[in-house]
Amino acid sequence: MAYEDRYKEFEQYLASVEPGVEERARNWSMAIGLQDVDRLKPSEFLLEQAKANIEGRISSEEVGKRLEEYYSQRSVREKAETDGTFEADRVADRINLLLAEKAFTFSPMELSRIHGFLFKDVLSHAGQFRTYNITKNQWILDGDTISYGSAGSLSELLNYDFGEEKKFDYSTVSSSEAIGHIVRFISGIWQIHAFSEGNTRTTAVFLIKYLRSFGFEVNNESFEKHSWFFRNALVRSQYENIPKGIHRTFEPLERFMNFAVFGIPADLRNRTLHIRWDGAKPQNEVSKPQNDVLKTSLSALLSLKEMAVIRQIQDNPNISITVIAANTRLSKSTIDRIIRALKEKGLLTRVGAKNNAKWVINYGSES
Numbered sequence: 371m372a373y374e375d376r377y378k379e380f381e382q383y384l385a386s387v388e389p390g391v392e393e394r395a396r397n398w399s400m401a402i403g404l405q406d407v408d409r410l411k412p413s414e415f416l417l418e419q420a421k422a423n424i425e426g427r428i429s430s431e432e433v434g435k436r437l438e439e440y441y442s443q444r445s446v447r448e449k450a451e452t453d454g455t456f457e458a459d460r461v462a463d464r465i466n467l468l469l470a471e472k473a474f475t476f477s478p479m480e481l482s483r484i485h486g487f488l489f490k491d492v493l494s495h496a497g498q499f500r501t502y503n504i505t506k507n508q509w510i511l512d513g514d515t516i517s518y519g520s521a522g523s524l525s526e527l528l529n530y531d532f533g534e535e536k537k538f539d540y541s542t543v544s545s546s547e548a549i550g551h552i553v554r555f556i557s558g559i560w561q562i563h564a565f566s567e568g569n570t571r572t573t574a575v576f577l578i579k580y581l582r583s584f585g586f587e588v589n590n591e592s593f594e595k596h597s598w599f600f601r602n603a604l605v606r607s608q609y610e611n612i613p614k615g616i617h618r619t620f621e622p623l624e625r626f627m628n629f630a631v632f633g634i635p636a637d638l639r640n641r642t643l644h645i646r647w648d649g650a651k652p653q654n655e656v657s658k659p660q661n662d663v664l665k666t667s668l669s670a671l672l673s674l675k676e677m678a679v680i681r682q683i684q685d686n687p688n689i690s691i692t693v694i695a696a697n698t699r700l701s702k703s704t705i706d707r708i709i710r711a712l713k714e715k716g717l718l719t720r721v722g723a724k725n726n727a728k729w730v731i732n733y734g735s736e737s
Contacts (some may be wrong), residue, residue, distance in 0.1 A: 380398060398462075399593075401462040410455070412462050437459055457492050474583060482501075484572050508602075528559060528562055540674055546667075556623075599626060670734060691709065
């Protein structure tokens with residue numbers, strides 16, 4: 371079976387109601403899809419092990435053990451190191467493990483921990499900041515490069531960006547404004563480029579876990595199918611060439627994030643990011659402005675955590691507060707407080723008998 375066909379098999383698990391299956395399928399689809407940021411594809415062997423793990427036949431730890439045994443064969447490893455599948459397999463396996471764990475600390479050390487975990491025995495400098503300056507030719511820039519952080523200032527730059535982000539109070543802004551702020555923060559730490567290789571995959575994993583701290587699970591399709599767009603959107607957010615009339619733009623990254631977080635349809639074609647792309651060209655149906663009226667309007671009214679709760683209720687009007695807390699990884703007391711606030715705003719009502727009650731969103735088509 372071809373790689374693409376076997377990978378598409380994962381999609382059937384995303385609709386599963388069996389405990390843990392959908393979550394494992396989502397984590398694996400993102401872990402594998404993220405290899406595309408460096409144009410790598412995992413082996414069919416890895417896909418077979420991932421499928422066995424999704425189905426519950428083996429544990430995530432067993433996947434790692436089987437990869438160790440598989441790559442202990444010298445001929446297999448040499449070929450895989452040449453074509454990149456060794457790196458793709460090991461890193462996809464470890465991204466899956468990181469996405470499955472609940473631990474997360476908002477700090478530059480966490481960024482370094484993620485890189486070290488993902489690239490141990492793959493890159494000689496895993497978890498270490500680079501000690502030399504870099505340039506990277508980008509096809510969307512016609513071979514030009516953006517300016518990356520100076521090797522001698524990486525720690526200071528990261529500490530400053532993280533410090534500024536910690537000061538920001540997300541409870542005071544709407545979720546749409548919050549996404550714009552997160553986009554700029556993530557763009558900044560990516561541009562610092564603390565690691566010579568593996569920087570984008572590390573940034574993506576950090577971003578996914580950071581969004582979870584607000585109660586959001588990102589749309590798995592965003593990184594499963596559009597990780598290359600994510601990478602190129604990061605490039606455009608940091609590129610400026612004033613003599614050529616080209617200015618940095620956060621719009622493509624915001625477009626990606628609104629799709630990833632809110633599921634709002636977006637044009638995620640990489641060609642639209644090229645500096646010579648004509649924005650006046652006719653766009654296809656999916657590329658129209660992100661136009662989910664309900665979600666867009668609510669995102670302009672509610673904070674990120676409030677929006678996370680609303681998304682849970684939209685998916686299941688009969689959901690309990692306990693399940694909302696489990697799904698969003700927020701505490702029950704936090705969910706209670708958010709529910710009270712939504713009721714006070716007149717946006718949420720609980721109707722029906724206690725054992726058969728449901729939530730009603732008093733907004734737009736949900737009212």
